[in-house]
Amino acid sequence: MALMAGLRVPARALLRSGCWLRGAALAGAEAAAGLGAGVRRFGSQRVLVEPDPAAGVAVVKLKSPPVNSLSLELLTELVISLEKLDNDKTFRGIVLTSDLCGVFSAGLDLTELCGRSPAHYAEYWRALQELWLRLYLSGLVSVAAVNGASPAGGCLLCLSCDYRVLADSPSCVIGPNETRLGIVAPFWFKDCMVNTVGHRAAEQALQLGTLFPPAEALRVGLVDQVVPEDQVQSTALAAMARWLAIPDHARQLTKSMMRKPTADRLAKHREADVQSFVSFVSRDSIQKALQTYLEKLKQKG
Numbered sequence: 135m136a137l138m139a140g141l142r143v144p145a146r147a148l149l150r151s152g153c154w155l156r157g158a159a160l161a162g163a164e165a166a167a168g169l170g171a172g173v174r175r176f177g178s179q180r181v182l183v184e185p186d187p188a189a190g191v192a193v194v195k196l197k198s199p200p201v202n203s204l205s206l207e208l209l210t211e212l213v214i215s216l217e218k219l220d221n222d223k224t225f226r227g228i229v230l231t232s233d234l235c236g237v238f239s240a241g242l243d244l245t246e247l248c249g250r251s252p253a254h255y256a257e258y259w260r261a262l263q264e265l266w267l268r269l270y271l272s273g274l275v276s277v278a279a280v281n282g283a284s285p286a287g288g289c290l291l292c293l294s295c296d297y298r299v300l301a302d303s304p305s306c307v308i309g310p311n312e313t314r315l316g317i318v319a320p321f322w323f324k325d326c327m328v329n330t331v332g333h334r335a336a337e338q339a340l341q342l343g344t345l346f347p348p349a350e351a352l353r354v355g356l357v358d359q360v361v362p363e364d365q366v367q368s369t370a371l372a373a374m375a376r377w378l379a380i381p382d383h384a385r386q387l388t389k390s391m392m393r394k395p396t397a398d399r400l401a402k403h404r405e406a407d408v409q410s411f412v413s414f415v416s417r418d419s420i421q422k423a424l425q426t427y428l429e430k431l432k433q434k435g
């Protein structure tokens with residue numbers, strides 16, 4: 135453990151945050167991508183936004199060590215950043231990526247799902263719904279630059295984007311592993327999977343809780359490109375350029391036509407979905423399963 139500003143922060147988290155070891159390489163990649171000196175970053179504690187106004191693109195980086203698990207705070211900050219970018223006519227696209235090395239997002243923060251009150255579970259689930267609806271229906275082009283592991287809720291974030299580029303590294307697994315924890319993905323996550331990989335592949339992956347290594351993720355259609363780790367962001371920006379070559383109004387109407395029926399299934403029944411989650415996660419058996427899984431993770435660490 136290292137001590138920083140009175141906080142106990144695991145040394146590996148410090149190493150990940152900002153990717154110290156790869157700082158120089160990343161600075162080079164940023165310069166190559168046009169995000170060098172002079173560009174003003176903004177954002178919040180857990181979400182870093184690197185705008186490139188000339189290109190109309192913002193790179194949105196998750197930076198919530200150690201593993202970008204989707205805490206209530208991270209969900210809230212991400213919604214606020216996305217709303218800001220959505221409402222700013224300067225921007226036509228976002229690249230969603232991680233500021234940590236080796237992890238895109240560990241999915242839902244399990245500490246938010248264990249030993250809390252029903253009111254807390256409800257607040258948490260509403261925040262997750264809000265993020266999903268905003269990202270899934272965003273008028274911006276969204277490209278996920280998946281530079282690390284992306285299980286469960288992390289996978290959902292990626293699936294909500296328009297295009298996915300995954301780093302070619304054995305640690306960069308992606309998929310819906312919920313059943314392995316003894317929990318169930320919500321229907322809107324299932325719908326996203328089906329829309330992306332088709333019914334049969336989604337059914338298998340969801341039931342088996344499959345975490346796909348990069349080549350398999352590409353084969354099944356869960357991601358659109360697999361590239362060497364150091365080319366993830368530049369490839370995402372190149373993909374962005376192709377998407378931005380299309381007039382916004384035509385692309386946005388088409389996106390809405392493709393996605394609105396899926397989003398509406400949740401939008402029309404949000405409160406029932408909250409109640410279903412609260413009663414599911416409050417069950418003793420689910421609490422035990424989540425607690426056991428969390429303890430195993432901690433022991434491993």
Ligand SMILES: CCCCCCCCCCCCC/C=C/C(=O)SCCNC(=O)CCNC(=O)[C@H](O)C(C)(C)COP(=O)(O)OP(=O)(O)OC[C@H]1O[C@@H](n2cnc3c(N)ncnc32)[C@H](O)[C@@H]1OP(=O)(O)O
Nearest residue numbers: 203240241242243244245283286287317318414431432435
């Ligand atoms: C009847 C039907 C009704 C249905 C109604 C709907 C019901 C809905 C049910 C709810 C389900 C919703 C869907 C759930 C989605 C999810 O996202 S669940 C979370 C799934 N995530 C995972 O399984 C990932 C777990 N983590 C890992 O595998 C690894 O951490 C990693 C991401 C691959 C990174 O590995 P590594 O770099 O080796 O780091 P670690 O040492 O493992 O971890 C560092 C610390 O981080 C803690 N941590 C890891 N993941 C999480 C997490 N998700 N939440 C909270 N904390 C996490 C880990 O414990 C370590 O902590 P310390 O030891 O204290 O440092």
